[in-house]
Amino acid sequence: MNTSIRILAAACLLSACAYFDRAPSDSSSSSRPAADVGAARLAAADGEPGNWMTHGGTYQEQRFSRLDRINQDNVGRLGLAWTYKLDLDRGVEATPIVVDGVMYTTGPFSMVYALDARSGELLWKYDPGVTKTRARDGCCGPVNRGVAVWQGKVYVGAYDGRLIALDAATGEPVWSVDTLIDKNRSYTVTGAPRVVKGKVIIGNGGAEFGVRGYITAYDADTGKQAWRFFTVPGDPAKPPENEAMARARETWFGDQYWKQGGGGTVWDSMAYDPELDLLYIGTGNGSLWNRQARSDGKGDNLYLSSIVALRPDTGEYVWHYQTTPGDQWDFTATQTITLADLEIDGEMRPVLMQAPKNGFYYVLDRRTGELISAEKYAPANWAERVDPATGRPVVNQDVADWTQGPRLLVPGPLGAHNWQPMSFSPDTGLAYIPVQEAPAMMVPDNDATFRGKSRFQVGSEPVALPEDADTLAKTVAAYKGRLVAWDPVAQKEVWRQPFPSIWNGGVLSTAGGLVFQGNVTGTVAAYDAADGDKLWEAPANTGVVAGPVTYEVDGEQYVTFMAGWGGVFPLAFGGLAANAKVQPEARILTYKLDGDATLPEPRRRAVAVPEALPPLTADAATVDQGRDLYNDNCGLCHGFSAMGGGVVPDLRYMDGDTHKAFPGIVAGLYQDKGMPSFAGRLTPEQVEAIHQYVIKRAHDLKDSL
Structure with missing residues (x-):
């Protein structure tokens, strides 16, 4: 195909660049205008299984497709x-x-791509021009979970907080708004927008960095703000924004919560019921995690870790259900919110389902928020059960209250189910959940306060991974992943597929009796939806964490996986992903029956510990100081205890020239490569202590080989 690429003057327009690759005139199987999606079409998306028009497939977010050309046979x-x-x-x-x-679709740093869905030919791409050093302002890498479309426009939330509307036919920017309320806080946007009744709805992340959560709706045509709903209260010296915030204030204590931000960010899941006209959002953890430091150790701290129902026209609060009152474990309720109609006790009930981080599977009446049932879908030692009378967890305080001393928690902050989307099949009546066991030792810092922008702050001591081989091996063995089929009516597991580690991909189920998922081992697979038998598998060259989709063009069904290893586990805990093929390689992989394309050979990282390492010259006390400084300042990206996961450089493999340049790199020498400057944040003596610790860890690695 003959292509021409032209570059917009991005510095003059939205501080971004857009590239356009001209498509052939017959690039679409339809005569419709590009992204010709409106209210009626979205509400009836289940009747167009050949398309995947919104994030979860339909407003119900079931991630189930009626397509069955690809099936068990x-x-x-x-x-x-x-x-x-x-x-x-x-x-x-x-x-x-x-x-x-x-x-x-989107890639890292919020880049947007439009492709011919039959051939993968690029139609256009758009780079919002996010400054690479902004990666420091987020917990989990510069990821993005996708776009929304509406009446000829494509909407993307940029990592730096902008919401941008693009022309769906050309990729040219139409409008852009800054969604952030405070430039002195580390807000980021990684979630996919949703469009409901002509409004583009977007939340944000940043609770671990000290922000106040909220969600905002903008006019899809103009970008004008329509409404904003805060999820936690702000400065008590100012009047509350609405009655919901007035009620929330009664559940927070002390004077630290609003200074620390409060948290409760809406960074991922949403769903919409057109008949009830209710928008459902999931809210995140507290900021700080530590309730002792955040709220004098008491209070439910509304609306942390909650499912909240709002009116999409106005943002008016309707009801809420708090999965983890007074959350101090990073047990977000931002995981997939799924709507369905289930027969329960002989009665059809409109329900909302969620498997949040805390390990309980919840079934709620989506009209009122009433708890129907909640049972453990994974090991969870922090609570015994959810009381059906009160809807509240019965917390095992001796195990769970880590503010009183170190506690081993299951699940830990990585959760029993993280953001990777689950699926629900109305054919089988089963939910398919990427479950994980990821314990964590929590050690309190009860005097913690907000430490400023770009600082990870949770009210616990710096995270460290075991450095001796035997303890590390035991820790790796404790991290287990699996795909679980769950019966939400009987509240029990039906089948499971185990994986060698956590952080496996999102899930798709289909009318062909199949469940598709990518995984940590670098493969993509299909399973029998009824019994979990593996029916197909193919290499992906890299870990796969995103949720797949299926669609149909010109009578041919396709299945697409977005492949690319990343997120908080590979970055911070990559040393625990012992069985993962973690080389970072970002690709779109699309399959069809009898497809004969070839996947390029995987890129092998040619890394080896240099033969000549700098000598370790520091004493034990300095190395210990360097370990704590490293884990506090560097571990979230380069791997705690200097064990990287391959997404960004593992510092144990630095060569001699890099060691010599180490102070300059920390001071900003590599900002053009995305390494932020720590000048003014770390003293030269502290930088040298970190360097000595990294040198020690390089020697440790070399001695172990």
Whole structure:
């Protein structure tokens, strides 16, 4: 295909760049205009299974497809139809949107791609120009979970907080708004927008860095703000924004919560019921995690870790259900919110379902928020059960209250289910959940306060991973992943597929009796939806964490996985992913029956510990200081205890020239490569202590080989 690429003057327009690759005139299987999606079409999306028009497939967010051309009988014939290499090899978490033969998706740093869904040919791409050093302002890498489309526009939330509308036919920017309320706080946007009744709705992240959570709706045509709903109260010297915030204030204590930000960010899941006209949002953890430091150790701290129902026209509060009152474990309720109608005790009930981090599977009446049932879908020692009379967890304080001393918690802050989307099949009546066991030792810092922008602050001591081989091996063995089929009516597990580690991909179920998932081992697979038998598998060259989609063009069904290793576990805890193929390689992988395309050979990281390492010259006390400084300032990106996961450089492998440049790199020498400056944050003596600790860890690694 003859292509021409033209570059917009980004510095003059939205501080961004857009590139356009001209498509052939027949690039779509439809004569419709690009992204011709409105209210009626979205509300009836289940009737158009050939398209994937919104984040969860439909407003119900079931991630289930009625397509069945690919089924249990022929799934073994799946072959690669096409692949497209993304620009940046970082974490890939997007769910593609497919409308009338065109795929719209995103990569790291919020880059947007439009491709011919049959061939993978690039139609256009758009780079919002996010400054690479902004990666320091987020917990989990510069990831993005996808776009929304509406009436000829594509909407993306940029990592730096902008919400941008693009022309769906060309990729040219139409409008851009800054969604952030405080530039002195580390807000980020990684979630996919949703469009409801002509309003683009977006939240944000940053609770671990000290922000106040909120969600905002903007006019889809103009970008004008329509409403904003705060999820936690602000400065008590100012009047509350509404009655919901007035009620929330009664559940917070002391004078630290609003100074620390409060948290409760809406960084991922939403769902919408057109009949009830209710928008459901999931809110995140507290800021700080430590309730002793955040709220004098008491109070439910509304609306942390909650499901909240709002009116999409106005943002008016309707009801809430708090999965983890007074959350101090990072047990977010931002995981997939799924709507369905289930027969319970002989009665059809409109329900809302969620498997949040805390290990309990919740079934609520979505009209009122009433708890129908909640049972453990994974090991959870922090609570015995959820009391059906009160809807509250019965907390095991001796185990759970880590503010009183170190506690081993299951699940830990990584959760029993993280952001990777689950699926629900109305055919089988089962939910399919990427479950994980990820224990954590929590050690309190009860005097913690807000430490400023770009600082990870949770009210616990710096995280460290075991440095001796035997303890590390035991820790690795304790981290277990699996795909679980869960009966939400009987509240019991039906089948499971185990994986060698956590951080496996999101899930898709189909009318072909299949469940698709990528995983930590660098493969993609299909399972029998009824019994979990593996029916198909293919290499992906890298860990896969995003949720797959399926669509149909010109009578051919396709299945697409966004592949790319990243997120908080590979970055911070990569040393625990012992069985993962963690080389970062970001690609779109699309399959069809009898596809015969070839996946390029995986890129092997040619890394080895240098033969000549700098000598360790510091005493034990300095190395210990360096360990704590490293884990506090560097571990979240380069791996705690200097054990990297391959997404960004593992500092144990630095060569001699890099060791010599180490002070300059920390001071900002590599900012153009995305390494932020720590000048003014670390003294030269502290930088040298960190360097000595890294040198020690390099020697440790070399001695172990």
